[in-house]
Amino acid sequence: MHSVDLDERDLELLHGLQIAPRVGWAEAARILGTTPATLAARWRRLRSAGLAWVTAHPGGDYSRVVLALIEVDCLPGARAEVVRALCLDPRAVTVEESTRGRDLLLTVITPDLAALATFTLDDLDRLPGVERQRTHLVTAVHRDGGAWRLNALSRPQQQAFAAAAAATRPIPGVTPPPNAGPLIEALAHDGRRTAADLAALTGRNPATVRRQLGRLLASGLLSFRCEIAQPVSGSPISCTWMGRVAAAEHERTVAAIATLPELKMCVSTTGDTNIAFTVWARSVSDLLRLERLIGERLPWLRLHESGVNLRTPKRMGWLLNAAGHATGEVVPPAGHFSLGAG
DSSP, X not given: OOOTTSOHHHHXXXXXXXXXXXXXXXXXXXXHTSOHHHHHHHHHHHHHTTSEEEEEEEOTTSTTSEEEEXXXXXXXXXXXXXXXXXXXOTTEEEEEEESSSOSEEEEEEESSHHHHHIIIXXXXXXXXXXXXXXXXXXXXXXXXXXXXXXXXXXXXXXXXXXXXXXXXXXXXXXXXXXXXXXXXHHHHHOTTOOHHHHHHHHTOOHHHHHHHHHXXXXXXXXXEEEEEOGGXXXXXXXXXXXXXXXXXXXXXXXXXXXXOTTEEEEEEESSSOOEEEEEEESSHHHHHHHHHHHHHHOTTOEEEEEEEEEEEEEETTEEEOTTSOEEEEEOOOOGGGGGTOO
């Protein structure tokens, strides 16, 4: 059951924006059988309540940035201060407070390996309150958090939104425009901003911004996603498993995990474990069902540990309150700085 905070029309709109985050209201209204003004008003209500938002972050196919999962243990009584400091750090794009085996799980994006080393070996190591850390360098992204879907649209409606999303698909060989940093930061705050919005915010010529935005979208540098406050998503429980699988079994393991409707994220990593995946489940008891299912279907996968996410103070740059709703405060990820876009 979905929370009463979202009705069926809300869920349909959000499912559509999950597929095509920058779709125009006119096209979305045609697919959903309503009016652009109705959708725009509905979106303003959801966004102002912190229930949903569209953001952009450096990533694309993740080939131009370095991604890592970092487990952090805090000294007694220091967790809150450590969380506050990490939420202000643009490199720690997601901060989760977890159960069992770790206090925090960070998703970190840096421009290169040297920048990751600076974060882990220098800055994080010296952060007051941090007791120890374990870094898992991501070697492949099989599913990122933007791929999780609501189940609110019919198949034809999903196909129509997918066709709309194809209009902003990356074009091979296109590079980001120079000095794109201000555009990226503005899109991190609102991934649906138009060229006119961006021109007004940056003080640039509208025609110039239109060209720059088109080139930025075509470059594939940015990943756009419609985020939903997890407590109202119908799947309020988040759990991350870390496991190990033989190299020969890796490909079919990833393919099998990808069939889970609950899957939020799946990556290959370095370290004692070489695969990590996150699910969004309907209940704590549902986690046991999923773990049994994985054990039955993937007996060669050795799950070393699992941690339930108790709270997410920051998700892909957006600061969230204790209820899991967006506060409106954003710390844009820093992964684009290596491209001279700042």
